[in-house]
Amino acid sequence: MLDIKEYLKPNTVQSAYEMGQMPNSLYVSGGLMVAQLKISSVERLVDLKGVGLSHIEDHGNAFKIGANAKISDLISNPSLNINGDFIKIALKEIGSTQIRNMATLGGSIAFKLGWSDVITIFMVLNSNLEIYDGKFSEISLETYAKKSMKGAIITAVEVPKTEGIAVFEKFAKSNFDIATLNLGLKIVLDGQIVKDARVVVGSRPMVSQRIKEVEEFLIGKHIKSASKDACDLIEKVIQVGSDIRASTNYRKALSKSLLDKALRRVQL
Ligand SMILES: Cc1cc2nc3c(=O)[nH]c(=O)nc-3n(C[C@H](O)[C@H](O)[C@H](O)COP(=O)(O)OP(=O)(O)OC[C@H]3O[C@@H](n4cnc5c(N)ncnc54)[C@H](O)[C@@H]3O)c2cc1C
Numbered sequence: 001m002l003d004i005k006e007y008l009k010p011n012t013v014q015s016a017y018e019m020g021q022m023p024n025s026l027y028v029s030g031g032l033m034v035a036q037l038k039i040s041s042v043e044r045l046v047d048l049k050g051v052g053l054s055h056i057e058d059h060g061n062a063f064k065i066g067a068n069a070k071i072s073d074l075i076s077n078p079s080l081n082i083n084g085d086f087i088k089i090a091l092k093e094i095g096s097t098q099i100r101n102m103a104t105l106g107g108s109i110a111f112k113l114g115w116s117d118v119i120t121i122f123m124v125l126n127s128n129l130e131i132y133d134g135k136f137s138e139i140s141l142e143t144y145a146k147k148s149m150k151g152a153i154i155t156a157v158e159v160p161k162t163e164g165i166a167v168f169e170k171f172a173k174s175n176f177d178i179a180t181l182n183l184g185l186k187i188v189l190d191g192q193i194v195k196d197a198r199v200v201v202g203s204r205p206m207v208s209q210r211i212k213e214v215e216e217f218l219i220g221k222h223i224k225s226a227s228k229d230a231c232d233l234i235e236k237v238i239q240v241g242s243d244i245r246a247s248t249n250y251r252k253a254l255s256k257s258l259l260d261k262a263l264r265r266v267q268l
Contacts, residue, residue, distance in 0.1 A: 067106025090168035124184030
């Protein structure tokens with residue numbers, strides 16, 4: 001349990017950041033993960049909900065989604081069409097309706113949970129984050145996932161509108177369980193030839209990562225004939241570990257099977 005002595009609700013990103021720099025402060029958005037933390041040193045919560053940031057805007061070549069938008073806001077937004085219905089279908093795989101009604105996009109990314117479906121889904125779409133750490137800047141989600149950015153506030157997620165077909169696959173022990181492994185695949189086809197490919201795997205159990213060897217292997221190949229070898233390759237090159245949910249070998253085998261399913265779906 002947290003032993004909170006002070007709760008602050010700033011109304012600008014700048015003041016939230018300043019409060020977040022005070023010793024023993026922690027940001028809170030949806031609060032789902034914060035409620036479960038057991039860090040005795042945290043004394044002050046800085047609630048980000050007062051700063052707005054729940055917009056979902058169409059900027060022509062990209063969608064800009066405020067960090068405080070809830071997962072369910074994204075699912076129900078009629079104009080948020082990213083690679084067809086990909087984002088809506090994929091986000092429905094997250095937890096339960098109650099979880100999706102509380103979890104924010106920013107909080108789901110900032111925690112860098114290894115088993116995050118959100119990170120895999122947005123990384124496969126080549127998303128960028130808008131960050132405030134005294135000044136506004138942009139960073140790719142892929143870089144953010146690898147980097148420590150303590151104290152920085154995610155203010156928005158920018159999702160480029162690109163061609164191609166994207167699919168998300170998740171293996172979990174039950175409908176509401178977190179992923180044993182998840183996989184995002186985005187393919188651009190020229191007829192049957194792969195023009196571009198992006199493969200992201202999460203819950204390895206480490207944080208989501210692109211599998212560049214498989215992406216490079218697929219590009220330029222006939223999708224049907226290359227699928228089997230791509231699946232053999234992912235099992236060989238993927239870096240996975242073992243934890244309470246699955247062993248290393250089990251995860252390797254799962255990566256092959258999830259990629260196989262995903263490749264079949266993009267060919268439908
Ligand atoms: C029962 C359960 C089931 C779940 N199932 C799934 C699942 O199937 N798939 C999945 O992907 N996720 C799942 N989740 C995770 C859930 O999506 C995350 O808890 C949630 O996304 C965190 O978002 P939040 O808004 O509640 O963040 P909070 O709990 O408020 O914050 C999380 C962390 O991020 C920091 N933070 C919050 N907002 C920002 C910001 N804008 N900028 C910088 N730092 C920030 C906080 O300081 C804290 O460290 C599950 C969670 C629960 C409790």
